[in-house]
Amino acid sequence: xxxxxxxQDLFQRDTKGKVVPTIENFYRFCAEKKLxxxxxxxxxxxFAIPRTVCPKCHSAGMEWVQLKGTxxxxxxxIVYVSTPEFQGQTPYTVxxxxxxxxxxxxxxxxxxxxxxLRIGMNLVVDFEDTTSQEWPQWxxxxxxxx
Amino acid sequence: MSKRLAAIVSAGLxxxxxxxxxxxxxxxxxxxxxxxxxxxxxxPSRDIEALYVGQMCESYEHQAHMAPLMxxxxxxxxxxxxxxxxxxxxxxxxxRCGIMAIMSGMHDVVMVGGVEKMTHLSTQKNVEYLAxxxxxxxxxxxxxNFPALYALMAVAHMHKHGTTEKQMAMVAVKxxxxxxxxxKAHMQKEITLExxxxxxxxxxPLKLYDCSLITDGASCMILTKPSIAKxxxxxxxxxxxxxxxxxxxxxxxxxxxxxxxxxxxxxRKAYKMAGVRPSGIDxxxxxxxxxxxxxIAYEDLxxxxxxxxxxxxxQDETSLQGRIPVNxxxxxxxxxxxxxxxxxxxxxxxxxxxTGRAGKRQIPDAKVGLxxxxxxxxxxxxxxxxxxx
Numbered sequence: 062x063x064x065x066x067x068x069q070d071l072f073q074r075d076t077k078g079k080v081v082p083t084i085e086n087f088y089r090f091c092a093e094k095k096l097x098x099x100x101x102x103x104x105x106x107x108f109a110i111p112r113t114v115c116p117k118c119h120s121a122g123m124e125w126v127q128l129k130g131t132x133x134x135x136x137x138x139i140v141y142v143s144t145p146e147f148q149g150q151t152p153y154t155v156x157x158x159x160x161x162x163x164x165x166x167x168x169x170x171x172x173x174x175x176x177x178l179r180i181g182m183n184l185v186v187d188f189e190d191t192t193s194q195e196w197p198q199w200x201x202x203x204x205x206x207x
Numbered sequence: 208m209s210k211r212l213a214a215i216v217s218a219g220l221x222x223x224x225x226x227x228x229x230x231x232x233x234x235x236x237x238x239x240x241x242x243x244x245x246x247x248x249x250x251p252s253r254d255i256e257a258l259y260v261g262q263m264c265e266s267y268e269h270q271a272h273m274a275p276l277m278x279x280x281x282x283x284x285x286x287x288x289x290x291x292x293x294x295x296x297x298x299x300x301x302x303r304c305g306i307m308a309i310m311s312g313m314h315d316v317v318m319v320g321g322v323e324k325m326t327h328l329s330t331q332k333n334v335e336y337l338a339x340x341x342x343x344x345x346x347x348x349x350x351x352n353f354p355a356l357y358a359l360m361a362v363a364h365m366h367k368h369g370t371t372e373k374q375m376a377m378v379a380v381k382x383x384x385x386x387x388x389x390x391k392a393h394m395q396k397e398i399t400l401e402x403x404x405x406x407x408x409x410x411x412p413l414k415l416y417d418c419s420l421i422t423d424g425a426s427c428m429i430l431t432k433p434s435i436a437k438x439x440x441x442x443x444x445x446x447x448x449x450x451x452x453x454x455x456x457x458x459x460x461x462x463x464x465x466x467x468x469x470x471x472x473x474x475r476k477a478y479k480m481a482g483v484r485p486s487g488i489d490x491x492x493x494x495x496x497x498x499x500x501x502x503i504a505y506e507d508l509x510x511x512x513x514x515x516x517x518x519x520x521x522q523d524e525t526s527l528q529g530r531i532p533v534n535x536x537x538x539x540x541x542x543x544x545x546x547x548x549x550x551x552x553x554x555x556x557x558x559x560x561x562t563g564r565a566g567k568r569q570i571p572d573a574k575v576g577l578x579x580x581x582x583x584x585x586x587x588x589x590x591x592x593x594x595x596x
Binding site: 084094097108110135136137138139140141143144145146147148150153154156157163165166167169171180199201202 | 300330331332334335338344345346347348349350351352354355359360361362363366407408409410411412413458459464473479
């Protein structure tokens with residue numbers, strides 16, 4: 062475990078006290094402004110979203126790895142019609158980003174003018190201070206200009 | 208001659224559209240009655256041994272356990288009925304359950320169908336319920352919905368292959384032209400390129416007229432063991448190839464944003480089973496939930512080379528008069544997209560075309576047809592091939 066969580070009580074841990082590679086824990090790391098992916102201890106595949114079993118070699122030895130949170134935009138769109146949860150934010154930009162470690166992630170892109178959006182542009186991952194309205198009140202990550 | 212997997216002996220569709228005051232069971236009863244009347248000698252409660260019905264989202268009517276309800280309203284008594292859910296490919300998968308039930312020898316005659324009641328809810332609520340077919344934890348929670356996901360594919364396709372908004376608009380114009388000839392279609396009216404290009408943005412570059420319709424509707428058909436098909440009709444259509452492939456639910460984790468790998472894999476399998484090449488297909492119903500999806504489908508199904516989908520529509524190759532007519536029914540764009548009903552509704556159109564009953568949109572001498580039904584942003588693809596012989 063390379064990262065010592067500050068908010069220890071909230072993390073789900075195994076019997077040895079290790080933070081388990083679950084989705085809830087991914088978002089709890091987001092609350093600490095850390096983008097944590099997972100790396101398979103057996104085949105070294107890296108994923109931006111945590112899994113308990115490696116989809117490539119089926120090993121259960123997935124370990125957290127802190128991602129740099131830098132990458133390039135692969136595609137984007139400007140959303141005008143949204144689900145009710147995001148209605149207050151329209152129009153907003155979404156994108157798919159390939160992180161420097163090779164793993165990919167999609168999410169909202171903030172503070173980039175529509176005219177400046179380019180496939181291949183550099184973006185960094187940042188984190189919201191506020192939590193989403195729905196259970197379990199997890200903060201979101203987003204992308205922005207470096 | 209390719210192997211016959213199952214025979215279609217009858218089909219029925221409800222009117223597609225905004226069917227105020229009617230709910231899923233009533234729409235399904237409407238479709239099933241047409242289906243029963245379409246076949247001679249069929250006594251539904253004696254002959255039909257099982258029902259597989261596609262329906263996507265129980266939130267629409269706060270109703271789970273849909274299959275016995277549909278079976279009851281179709282008057283099918285005590286037969287085993289199962290709801291199949293695979294997002295927008297729910298009834299494409301239900302159809303495959305029927306095919307497999309016949310092929311296994313378990314049943315000789317089954318009904319397959321699909322239904323969705325959508326128009327009683329707001330657009331936003333529909334966007335929310337449809338978005339449930341994407342990954343809640345990583346896509347929905349982070350601002351994605353279906354127009355946005357297909358827009359991400361569109362922008363990647365435009366960047367890589369030079370596809371234009373105008374080419375996408377041409378798909379909408381073509382499908383509305385076909386839908387105007389289909390009495391069951393939701394929007395039976397032609398539209399212009401200007402209508403599409405000037406319509407309100409939904410998820411740039413996709414505009415309102417790039418999107419399929421929120422529609423109420425039901426579809427069904429009767430499948431039999433091929434050897435007994437002639438008992439029910441003089442003019443059966445045979446399923447000669449059937450395949451499904453899947454991929455990661457997350458769009459962002461897939462290898463290529465400009466194609467749907469599940470379509471490529473499923474179609475390759477289905478072509479091989481049916482012993483036919485893409486050039487041997489006389490017409491196809493493809494999953495045009497958004498205009499870009501039809502362009503990508505042309506490429507993934509092998510109707511043109513990768514990257515040439517935009518040029519295929521531009522050269523009018525997929526119109527009723529073209530080399531490979533696509534979405535003669537009007538497609539999801541104009542006939543409408545009651546999500547759970549779509550897969551079987553596509554098969555109904557091919558059945559009508561191959562039996563010469565497609566009216567003003569009839570493709571002369573159509574012998575081999577294909578359907579392509581997608582779930583979500585491409586995590587599921589079902590491809591079936593049909594033949595008169």
